[in-house]
Amino acid sequence: MxxxxxxxxxxxxxxxxxxxxxxxxxxxxxxxxxxxxxxxxxxxxxxxxxxxxxxxxxxxxxxxxxxxxxxxxxxxxxxxxxxxxxxxxxxxxxxxxxxxxxxxxxxxxxxxxxxxxxxxxxxxxxxxxxxxxxxxxxxxxxxxxxxxxxxxxxxxxxxxxxxxxxxxxxxxxxxxxxxxxxxxxxxxxxxxxxxxxxxxxxxxxxxxxxxxxxxxxxxxxxxxxxxxxxxxxxxxxxxxxxxxxxxxxxxxxxxxxxxxxxxxxxxxxxxxxxxxxxxxxxxxxxxxxxxxxxxxxxxxxxxxxxxxxxxxxxxxxxxxxxxxxxxxxxxxxxxxxxxxxxxxxxxxxxxxxxxxxxxxxxxxxxxxxxxxxxxxxxxxxxxxxxxxxxxxxxxxxQARADLPDPVGGVLWFGPAVAYETVYAPIYAGAENVSVPYATGDREVYDPDAAYWTFDFVTNWAMLRYDAMIGDIQAKQSELESESIAAVRTTDTRAVELIQAGDEEGARQLLTNVTVTRGDEIIDEWHALTGMLVVKYSNGLITDPKTENIEESGYPAWWSQEADYQYGPRVYELDKLRETDGLNYTGQSIWVPKNASF
Known part of the structure; x- marks a missing residue:
């Protein structure tokens, strides 16, 4: 459509x-x-x-x-x-x-x-x-x-x-x-x-x-x-x-x-x-x-x-x-x-x-x-x-003086948050855009709308940003590199059509590339979304290939700030909590059951 x-x-x-x-x-x-x-x-x-x-x-x-x-x-x-x-x-x-x-x-x-x-x-x-x-x-x-x-x-x-x-x-x-x-x-x-x-x-x-x-x-x-x-x-x-x-x-x-x-x-x-x-x-x-x-x-x-x-x-x-x-x-x-x-x-x-x-x-x-x-x-x-x-x-x-206007202008458009979006190429000579990019509003969640496709990933990533951003950037870089290569190829083909006197054919080509590439990016991002949901659900990190599960917990500095060291480590919990100045070390030790804290 x-x-x-x-x-x-x-x-x-x-x-x-x-x-x-x-x-x-x-x-x-x-x-x-x-x-x-x-x-x-x-x-x-x-x-x-x-x-x-x-x-x-x-x-x-x-x-x-x-x-x-x-x-x-x-x-x-x-x-x-x-x-x-x-x-x-x-x-x-x-x-x-x-x-x-x-x-x-x-x-x-x-x-x-x-x-x-x-x-x-x-x-x-x-x-x-x-x-x-x-x-x-x-x-x-x-x-x-x-x-x-x-x-x-x-x-x-x-x-x-x-x-x-x-x-x-x-x-x-x-x-x-x-x-x-x-x-x-x-x-x-x-x-x-x-x-x-x-x-x-x-x-x-x-x-x-x-x-x-x-x-x-x-x-x-x-x-x-x-x-x-x-x-x-x-x-x-x-x-x-x-x-x-x-x-x-x-x-x-x-x-x-x-x-x-x-x-x-x-x-x-x-x-x-x-x-x-x-x-x-x-x-x-x-x-x-x-x-x-x-x-x-x-x-x-x-x-x-x-x-x-x-x-x-x-x-x-x-x-x-x-x-x-x-x-x-x-x-x-x-x-x-x-x-x-x-x-x-x-x-x-x-x-x-x-x-x-x-x-x-x-x-x-x-x-x-x-x-x-x-x-x-x-x-x-x-x-x-x-x-x-x-x-x-x-x-x-982007505007390029060395190319005809329909080819030289490219709008690299990214829905939702810039850090986690993918910039999709839209030619100046294109006469349509991919449906997901032309639909959607903020009041109704629509997984098929480009905005919600990307905004969901940004919000999901907030659960474990330091880990998920690596996966996001890898796919982002892959898709944008593919788009840049596709634009180079399309530029050459479109210019040849224009020089041959077939501007209508060139516009059709530019439109098809614009729409198709937009659809491909949305499909790829939906696949990434599914992977991220599975991989980072329930506070775990599950490798989708090996099925290995990592229980990474929290970084040491956060455990210190969150008073993790005053948590339920011993039965004399009330006395532990009354002890000032404890530092989280991340180490585990064995002590007699009657040890005093």
Missing amino acids: LIRLTKKMMISGILAILLACMLALPPVSACTIFAVTPGASDDGSMYVAHTNDGVGFDWRNYDDISLVYVPPADYAPGEMRPIAFDPNSGSDAAGNKADGSSEAILGYIEQVPHTYGYYTASYGMMNEHQLLSGECTDYAKIELSAEEGKRIFYSSELSNIALERCTTARGAIELVGELIETYGYYGTGETLIFADPKEAWVIEMCSSPEGTGGLWAAEKIPDGEVFVAGNEFRIRDIEPDNPDMLYATDLFRIAEDNTMWSPADGALDWLEATSYGEYSHPYYSLMRVWSIQDRLAPSFNLSPYVENSYTEAYPFTITPDEKINLTTAFSLYRDHYEGTEFDLTEGVAAGPFGNPYRYLGPDDAHTDFQNESFIEVRAGANPRPVSAVFCAYSYVA
Whole structure:
């Protein structure tokens, strides 16, 4: 079975489709994004990556974990495109929704004669012309509610429209900026990356204090560099004469009139003018930026510690010490800070078996924890890893200038948690995706849905993470290596078909490979799931081949921390428990039955 949307379906059900692409997660909604420019990759590829993370009130009656392919379409003069409210925006209402209205369309803009095919979910990802996009939410000082005819755009619709209408990164930036200024912006601060096979840009946006239009700034990522963001604006000084910077027409005037900035301050610092910085608590954002930059460029000797949210310790972009390949790009999302002093697989909180995931509490939630004068010091918070357990999906989108658009663009899509997922190849020229990737929601467990296929393994692994992660990584590496090899072979065959004038045949090939490979990965992961359930059931480790059973118990350090040494080792248990300072040694001895403790 294949999933694709026809133009008829698009027109008759556009509202449902748009809402199905939106993930609503106001209490904790946070993403990590990066872009690797061609000069920084080992084969000249452009990479744009995005983790779509979030939990909480998420409008679960809408699909929020599935992938949607929107095909190209033609429109007659005078047709209008509806702009849907995004419940993931942090906004209070959609039109009159706060008053009980069910209205979810905020307005309309004029449709264009032709739109491009693209892949989307909560946000646009990649279109048929190798235009790539990624998104993360940011903390802005001004976050206004949606209002029909006044503030109708949030980043999700902006990313989709850019992929529908644009073929270049700069063109996408210019279109998004124009839409924000013309139709208004609502909701949280946002960062979008747009990249084509040769050029990458970052655009950041927020509501305007004047209530109409919106504020935005954009900066080009220099070739040979890598950009990283994690829920905090990354653009700093706005340089009016810099051809690699663009910004809202009235940015300086609005900032000055509304005491956000004064010429006496010097350069307009976009981050300081529009935001207090980090998204949820100290190091919530900056620790992820530090981790990825430090992994790629250890020669920079970056410190994980900063003075405040406005630190300039982490540059806008970095030059990696070594060229980045696709496998390295995947690995950037598989990070619990292993090997650093923030390693989430270590310590009491990780339990006896190195579980890197933490239950979320009120101190982890996104609130306005700092302002101009004060910072809320909470009881505590867990470090926010790059690979978060509440991830809905992640992807690494790849564009290659030396290949035709249908072949050059590959969306490497991974359902559920990044650390334990498998990235499956989806070609820009493919017109369908595997059914498991296009179905499912968080309210109903469905073992056939790609999200639940992978999310189950992540949750099962928490029972004995230190052991199970080895099995998971072995299969993960095997499947991704097979996919990379399959893409190389398919590239050659598809290019030959296109050069022979058979583009339709090439698209059919790309579609078949996309769907078949997705099905194969899901089948393989189901088989892995069954093996893991059998091998690690009931606190035992059972070798499925030899049937040997290991009763491994707990590590010595955990036994010490858990007061194992005060357990039922002798009959005089009450006296044993009254003895202070006993250390667990892991040794067994023989003593007379009447020995005193």
